[in-house]
Amino acid sequence: MDSGTSSARRSRSGSPDPIASNAGTALPYATRSALHLKGLVPSGVEDFSAQEQRALEQLNMKSTNLEKYIFLSWLRTTNINLFYRLVLHNLKAIAPVIYTPTVGQACQEYSHIYPFLAPPNNVDGLYIPLTEVENIGEIIGNYRESIKEGDEPEITVITDGSRILGLGDLGMNGMGIPVGKLQLYVAAAGLNPDRCLPIVLDFGTDTDKYLEDPLYLGIRQHRPSDTEFYAAANKVIGALHQAFPNMFIQFEDFSTDHAFGLLEHWRHRALCFNDDIQGTGCVILGGFISAVEQAGIPPKDQRILFVGAGSAGVGVAKQL
Numbered sequence: 235m236d237s238g239t240s241s242a243r244r245s246r247s248g249s250p251d252p253i254a255s256n257a258g259t260a261l262p263y264a265t266r267s268a269l270h271l272k273g274l275v276p277s278g279v280e281d282f283s284a285q286e287q288r289a290l291e292q293l294n295m296k297s298t299n300l301e302k303y304i305f306l307s308w309l310r311t312t313n314i315n316l317f318y319r320l321v322l323h324n325l326k327a328i329a330p331v332i333y334t335p336t337v338g339q340a341c342q343e344y345s346h347i348y349p350f351l352a353p354p355n356n357v358d359g360l361y362i363p364l365t366e367v368e369n370i371g372e373i374i375g376n377y378r379e380s381i382k383e384g385d386e387p388e389i390t391v392i393t394d395g396s397r398i399l400g401l402g403d404l405g406m407n408g409m410g411i412p413v414g415k416l417q418l419y420v421a422a423a424g425l426n427p428d429r430c431l432p433i434v435l436d437f438g439t440d441t442d443k444y445l446e447d448p449l450y451l452g453i454r455q456h457r458p459s460d461t462e463f464y465a466a467a468n469k470v471i472g473a474l475h476q477a478f479p480n481m482f483i484q485f486e487d488f489s490t491d492h493a494f495g496l497l498e499h500w501r502h503r504a505l506c507f508n509d510d511i512q513g514t515g516c517v518i519l520g521g522f523i524s525a526v527e528q529a530g531i532p533p534k535d536q537r538i539l540f541v542g543a544g545s546a547g548v549g550v551a552k553q554l
Contacts, residue, residue: 311352344407359432405439406452515553
């Protein structure tokens with residue numbers, strides 16, 4: 235194959251123009267010619283609303299929410315513009331599919347559905363095994379090579395999968411939470427999806443179901459001791475902070491003891507917060523303030539009952 239033909243084929247698979255590369259059937263004739271696509275795609279040129287209508291039609295044909303989750307994930311990793319148009323115009327219907335409650339089932343099945351969420355070798359975040367922590371510099375270097383210049387991450391949501399929603403220790407399967415939460419941030423807050431970085435610390439799992447599952451994609455070992463955990467986690471977070479000093483770090487769904495330990499260690503060293511502790515606390519505080527105003531009873535006369543002392547419960551108590 236000569237170099238000219240090779241170059242033409244590369245241009246078809248990935249145009250340097252992000253709008254053109256995601257336009258699909260809306261790509262104008264002139265651009266198709268420039269990208270050597272003439273005769274290689276259907277001749278019809280349509281607008282983005284027609285693409286959205288087709289995607290919504292396909293979504294509604296799926297019989298389960300997990301099937302819808304898989305379809306939307308594939309759409310996001312192949313045509314991100316169409317994905318977010320669909321989400322923004324149908325947020326009430328799609329938010330429960332890309333995040334709770336469907337994301338819980340997606341996480342439980344993550345190792346089984348992973349190959350169908352994106353094209354092979356698509357970079358959709360970082361999977362950092364405990365066995366590769368010493369190579370964190372190489373991992374970050376690999377990630378840098380996968381992104382466009384100027385697209386360094388502004389925010390990461392990072393978990394170790396040890397306390398996913400109310401489902402317990404899901405190990406590497408917990409990656410669905412950072413992915414899902416960042417999708418909501420993009421849709422609701424207008425963050426740049428190219429500058430969002432989901433991360434899972436694949437530090438093992440104490441759930442035998444996954445250790446015995448032949449299709450589980452995480453490392454097959456029990457979780458480390460606290461000493462080994464903090465040494466490894468701090469090494470990873472320190473390397474990430476050094477590589478991307480302006481990146482906001484959101485800790486998500488760590489076990490209660492590690493959630494407080496990581497927050498205490500990093501809160502004065504890097505721009506970070508823990509969603510389960512501080513995020514939940516802020517939301518409940520806002521609700522409490524409004525409730526007090528509506529009730530007309532001074533805060534000092536209120537009696538508050540906390541059920542449990544997990545990350546969220548203690549975080550709410552501290553805020554109140």
